[in-house]
Amino acid sequence: MSNKLKIIPLGGLGEVGKNMMAYEFDGQILVVDAGLMFPENDMIGVDYIIPDFEYLYDKSHQVVGIIITHGHEDHIGAIHHVVPRVPAPIFGTQLTLGLVEVKLARNGLASKAELRRINAGESVQIGPFRVEFFHVCHSIPDAVGLGITTPAGLVVHTGDYKFDHTPIDNWPTDYAKLAEFSQRGVDLLLSDSTNAERPGWTPSERVIGPALDEIIKNAPGRVIVATFASLIARMQQVADAAVRHRRKLAFVGTSMVDNAKMARKLGYLLVPDETLVTVETALKLPPEQVVLMCTGSQGEPSSIIGRLSAGTNRQFDLLPTDTVVLSSHPIPGNEETISKTINRMLRLGANVIYDSIAPVHVSGHASQEEQKLMLNLVRPKYFMPIHGELRQLKRHAWLAEQMGLPKENIVVVENGQVVELEDGKLTVGERIPGGYVFVEGGAIGDADPDVMREREQLARSGIFIVNLSIDKYTNRLLENPEIITRGFVSNEDAETLIPLVRKRVIDVIHNGGLDMQKDIVDVVKTYLYNETRRKPMVFVTLTKV
């Protein structure tokens, strides 16, 4: 039996090991997390992205377990894609499994998976992996990190974490366990790099309380708080402020309502029955007695905040007396959309509060000083930064180097790069193929780079279709060429251009030529470019009759 542990961050470009990782020992595989990521601006038409776990397809019987570290979308959001493919038990804490259940139920997979509840502090043998779950603070309750022991050594996998000394649920990260690992000797630490570019210490989740309190106390009308549907800690803070100022609270939107319900049922969200109302009830109350909580803090056009800002929400409109609180930080790439959403809501007269105006959001991830503390608590032999793009990983590696960890004991890799721990030595192994899987509507997995490129081309200058029918014997036009354009020039300009193009097409046909279709495409392209400096995709359909 080989003594080798393979560590495999799955997925393509983007945050390393964030959405899914695999640990492989002696032919048995432990999967950690099954999350999604949001598309980048140039991934047109894509709803979300899941890691490419094809690596697991023909090894699915070798998977001994799937651990979900916590209930955020980037860690559980792909679980319904994984469950039908990988028939392994899913391990998680109570709240995490509750949110997994919500997700599976919504995708018609309720009771299709074996859920095994674990508690922080427990140790569970999963195949050859002895996993010690330890509590970490994050912006959702019940998050855990992992100590994974195999004959290859002890690996500590932090998951998303911060060192919050005054968390909302009063349950700090398990320092003692980390110190205990260090006493035993940690061979490898994999640690969250999200905020590796941020100096200092991430503020406690608790600092948001007074800001929310102040806002809800002073708002002249409704308060609409937007955040992620899985930010259970934020729900608690808003609920507490609502209770204090005798307002009713309604959750709006399916995911928010479902998650809140599950979190309340399991005791992770405490809201008195008399405070919680449905949105229908809330809309009938005097505005100054109402707090609504919904999604859309990233300005997504299809979210409630997106629709409110555009005036297209069905159930209710934004009022000039409304106070909107965006209680989240922009996900990189969303800054522009969020800014536009803020401007639109201000234009409608609402008061909009976001993180540069008041402390209505703090990060759930460790900043540099916390990352250093993690390194010093765990004192690993080897260090592998995860959960970040290359820029954050490199920065995290640099921090570790500053602290005296030898450069050769730090390994920075990207997704698909296998790292191997064997006989106390860490080496970089093979690269496995794979990237992202785009999910569009219900379809998954078949949007390839060529298709993306074509879409960009279509978008750049639109299309120009010329449809011709020609007598196959005389090469005479049978009808006036039909021309269709989209996304090219305004209707007005098209009206001027189209007859001129038609004339040129007719000329080409009159002149004959060996490859009439190609000649027409060339003439039309050149003419359009000369007239408009644009290069639409030109299609000529030619019927010879």
Added chain:
Amino acid sequence: MSNKLKIIPLGGLGEVGKNMMAYEFDGQILVVDAGLMFPENDMIGVDYIIPDFEYLYDKSHQVVGIIITHGHEDHIGAIHHVVPRVPAPIFGTQLTLGLVEVKLARNGLASKAELRRINAGESVQIGPFRVEFFHVCHSIPDAVGLGITTPAGLVVHTGDYKFDHTPIDNWPTDYAKLAEFSQRGVDLLLSDSTNAERPGWTPSERVIGPALDEIIKNAPGRVIVATFASLIARMQQVADAAVRHRRKLAFVGTSMVDNAKMARKLGYLLVPDETLVTVETALKLPPEQVVLMCTGSQGEPSSIIGRLSAGTNRQFDLLPTDTVVLSSHPIPGNEETISKTINRMLRLGANVIYDSIAPVHVSGHASQEEQKLMLNLVRPKYFMPIHGELRQLKRHAWLAEQMGLPKENIVVVENGQVVELEDGKLTVGERIPGGYVFVEGGAIGDADPDVMREREQLARSGIFIVNLSIDKYTNRLLENPEIITRGFVSNEDAETLIPLVRKRVIDVIHNGGLDMQKDIVDVVKTYLYNETRRKPMVFVTLTKV
């Protein structure tokens, strides 16, 4: 004669009055700035955007002057579009006019405009406007603000500014002039709101010096500094560090080379002849003796940094020993592109330094404490925040309110909204139509919102074209339907789908029907959606013969 001064911020959504403003008194118009803005992520295919100055078209003979406050692109970048339309003298300081000249020359308009050089501290009568130019600090030398006196009163227009006590050119903002205005009594202040969400005081441009010095001193190979081509102050700092560490400096790229040349010629950029080399010479020197300065700090794919990161630069490649310094802050909306560019360069092994790693950039705009100082120095009766989106303007207005300015004396408007100063009273006047003008390739002005929407639609799921020829008497198909798709599904999937679609189209034709074309579109759309969950634009061209 009416005593009314009209203040007109031109352009569409976006930063108010940033790229162009007009002051109108007694039928005579003073234009301030003629800049461009960069397209947003959803403005597909657009190169850049200029303000819609159609308002000036049939009043061009009424324009008595065009003042350019400083030489940055967002203030001079549209000048070559304005000059052919508006035959008025252009006023600016020496460096500003130098950069205007470069821009005009590059667009074949050299000597097509009358350039009138003014100096900070001077007062010039331009039609009914007495304009007092005062020096302001910004990230380019020779920037000015304006005191504009008409019978309607005294208006102070700050332009872009910061209160840098230790600017690179040792020329601080003209506090005395601002105080003097206040003694005379300022009716209206228009002030830069860019950083209205940033607390504190913007650091001095000088703090960058030591950071650049350290980097250039310690870099093992070439140092490549990327910034905007018009950031002349940054050029000076890089040149100084190059001299100190006995490296040669080369500017790379036309705009950088041209601007540096002009700035040197006019004495605003001091680089010893023996330090400055061409890029060709620099590439032949040992890497550790070289500093290159180029554009691309925003990650633009067509810029030198963009090409270096993608490995497609023609003249030279990025080396693993290179140190790349991104000396600028992301323009909102560019964060994702910049991040990708950084990751790509790191992947190539280069060291990349950007503002969260070292202080290699500071803002050129006043932060909140400076904005308050401006308000207290000028003590205006009315206040109108400019140079910002609604969110920044509202924040700037809030700051002024905190300082005791009555709410009713603060006016927040967006572009196109005329504000009128008459008999010591400020009121909001008419709205003039207009928005942005998109510049695509050489073409300007005709990309309208409908076209943008269509492009987005095209990009979302691609196109699907069905071409049919039918016997007009029997309604029989004359040929097998021709099908073309782009940006829809992969070729592989298309090969499976197309015959199935063809079959359904043939069925519709067999069944007849009143509106065959519409029926086919419906059937194809439904079928494609059911099979792929995507909604490409479907076009059916039908020739009846």
